[in-house]
Amino acid sequence: MLAAWLAACGGSSTPPHGSPVTLAADQALGWLGVAPRSSPAPGDWLPAGPSSVVVAMPASGLTAGTALSGVDTAGHVARLTAGAPSKLAYGCDQNRLDVVALSGARLVPGPVWLLPANAPATWRPAPVAIAPLGTASQAHRRTAIGPLALDLRRIDATHGTLAITRPGHTMFTQPFERAAIDGAPGDPLDLRGDGVAIPVPIAAWSLGADGPILIVLRVASYEGTHLTPILVEAERAREVTAMASYLYSCAF
Amino acid sequence: MNPGGAGAATATPGKRTLVEAARADRRTLSGAAWCAKYPTGKTIADLRDASFKADVQAFHDAMVAAATPANALHISISATYRPIERAHLMHYCYNVHSGAVSVAAANAASAAAGIAINWDHGNDATSRAKAGEMVTGYAIAFAPALVSRHTEGKAIDWNLTWTGSLRIAKKGESHKLDCTGTGTSSANLHAVGASYGVHKLATDPPHWSSDGH
Numbered sequence A: 001m002l003a004a005w006l007a008a009c010g011g012s013s014t015p016p017h018g019s020p021v022t023l024a025a026d027q028a029l030g031w032l033g034v035a036p037r038s039s040p041a042p043g044d045w046l047p048a049g050p051s052s053v054v055v056a057m058p059a060s061g062l063t064a065g066t067a068l069s070g071v072d073t074a075g076h077v078a079r080l081t082a083g084a085p086s087k088l089a090y091g092c093d094q095n096r097l098d099v100v101a102l103s104g105a106r107l108v109p110g111p112v113w114l115l116p117a118n119a120p121a122t123w124r125p126a127p128v129a130i131a132p133l134g135t136a137s138q139a140h141r142r143t144a145i146g147p148l149a150l151d152l153r154r155i156d157a158t159h160g161t162l163a164i165t166r167p168g169h170t171m172f173t174q175p176f177e178r179a180a181i182d183g184a185p186g187d188p189l190d191l192r193g194d195g196v197a198i199p200v201p202i203a204a205w206s207l208g209a210d211g212p213i214l215i216v217l218r219v220a221s222y223e224g225t226h227l228t229p230i231l232v233e234a235e236r237a238r239e240v241t242a243m244a245s246y247l248y249s250c251a252f
Numbered sequence B: 001m002n003p004g005g006a007g008a009a010t011a012t013p014g015k016r017t018l019v020e021a022a023r024a025d026r027r028t029l030s031g032a033a034w035c036a037k038y039p040t041g042k043t044i045a046d047l048r049d050a051s052f053k054a055d056v057q058a059f060h061d062a063m064v065a066a067a068t069p070a071n072a073l074h075i076s077i078s079a080t081y082r083p084i085e086r087a088h089l090m091h092y093c094y095n096v097h098s099g100a101v102s103v104a105a106a107n108a109a110s111a112a113a114g115i116a117i118n119w120d121h122g123n124d125a126t127s128r129a130k131a132g133e134m135v136t137g138y139a140i141a142f143a144p145a146l147v148s149r150h151t152e153g154k155a156i157d158w159n160l161t162w163t164g165s166l167r168i169a170k171k172g173e174s175h176k177l178d179c180t181g182t183g184t185s186s187a188n189l190h191a192v193g194a195s196y197g198v199h200k201l202a203t204d205p206p207h208w209s210s211d212g213h
Helices: A002-008 B006-010 B018-024 B032-036 B050-066 B084-098 B103-113 B124-138 B187-195
Strands: A031-035 A053-056 A067-071 A077-089 A096-103 A110-115 A130-132 A140-145 A148-154 A159-166 A169-177 A199-206 A213-220 A224-232 A237-239 A245-248 B074-079 B155-161 B166-169 B176-179 B207-209
Touching (some): A031 A224, A053 A077, A053 A110, A053 A245, A110 A199, A140 A199, A169 A224, A169 A237, B032 B084, B032 B124, B050 B074, B050 B187, B084 B103, B176 B187
Antiparallel strands (some): A031 A053, A031 A110, A053 A096, A067 A110, A077 A096, A130 A140, A148 A159, A199 A213, A213 A224, A224 A237, A224 A245, B074 B155, B166 B176
């Protein structure tokens, strides 16, 4: 039924309706992939290539020939087929990422939620708007993610906290730290930008009218990019480590 | 090679003519061709710090010796030693392209470093565009450091993966630790690496160095 709904989307999802979707604790959520650009963009973290989507290894359980649906940040849905593990040119020094590349229609460059083949029929994944709330400062930044707010607060020059809230209810908190590495600038964390260690929401989807919401944080490191999914349900939120990925770019 | 350049033509030539000064300039103008020079090492043997090289080799050999066929240990090295010249060129092309450093300052720094590159193409727009060609050629996504553990030959970026439990002892010990996960996630493997003088930087999955930085 999920497949039928996705097919009915005709390439674009519709806003979700109905009661909140309930997820079992052990519910597999699929994989987090990236839709590449068709050609490289200097300085950009997104890879470039002909595939519809790539998933950085280990991509556990995503075997060659698997057919599944992917939803991009604009709500476009594509039927995709996983290929065998392969290499993708990415980053400096002729670096090649180990990935599973998926074929299918091209999607909007950026994160793509790859839904498991056995996804429950109640899922209606649709993108959630991400927008700044107020003017960010070096020490504080607030972002609206649908009904949620994501706050970044600097504690000291290299530490901060991330908090995800519903009105009147803190759902998730996590500290972050910019580790010291020889040769790196020593400027204090500046939360107006997307520098090393600063979590930046770059995608979010809701499975139903009232969630759950899957948020994707991009966190730059000195040598690459972390994509960290956070699942926010009605009463709790958690990092989905099984979907997290890292794209190594360049020695620092 | 492209001897000379617009920068030479604007330099004070003394009693020589500008043309003579340009001809005497042995520098090569900045551009994408520079990116192929001074390649980054991708083997343990490329590490320039002899002590760290020995430590990494010993850690590597210990992992290989400890692994069973069922572990299917896989070691993939992305980068080891980055020549200081490459780091210099990456640093200055990034900063000239962004406008953070003037071509005059970059030329002075490169001359001091003994690198015969001329960042000055005669006008700011072309100079920055040519530096941008190098940014693209190097595939730079983050401001490169002039000096880092990689330029010191004291860092290695490698992916370490295996199946199941890799049972391996710290250097000089017989008790084997149960390492599950990957080189990124296994705290026990990090402890084993540290016993060999190869330390994990937590935030960057493939990065290990002489001190974790």
